Amino acid sequence: xTAEAIVELRALVGSLxxxxxxxxxxxxxxxxxxxxxxxxxxxxSVFLAQYNGVxxxxxxxxxxxxxxxxxxxxxxxxx
Numbered sequence: 212x213t214a215e216a217i218v219e220l221r222a223l224v225g226s227l228x229x230x231x232x233x234x235x236x237x238x239x240x241x242x243x244x245x246x247x248x249x250x251x252x253x254x255x256s257v258f259l260a261q262y263n264g265v266x267x268x269x270x271x272x273x274x275x276x277x278x279x280x281x282x283x284x285x286x287x288x289x290x
Contacts, residue, residue, distance in 0.1 A: 218262070225265035228272075238268035 228235035231242055239245050240261040253260040 221266055221269075222262055225262070225269050228269055229265065236265075236268045236272040238265055240264040240268070 226241040227233055229241060230237050230239050245261065246257060249260050250257050
């Protein structure tokens with residue numbers, strides 16, 4: 212699997228798991244309001260800020276629910 216495919220998979224699953232979708236984790240990094248909030252701060256890297264935020268939120272939930280070191284997941288691989 213290429214690095215681009217991993218980034219795309221993390222972004223898609225991260226977005227699907229957010230509060231406004233499946234509510235697996237309580238973040239809203241890919242919502243319209245988050246984009247509007249982040250764009251003045253991260254003018255050239257809004258997607259990167261959203262991506263880092265949602266992967267951190269997903270990794271935290273995965274570590275709490277699944278456990279560290281027991282299963283492989285696309286999110287805790289960032290640690």
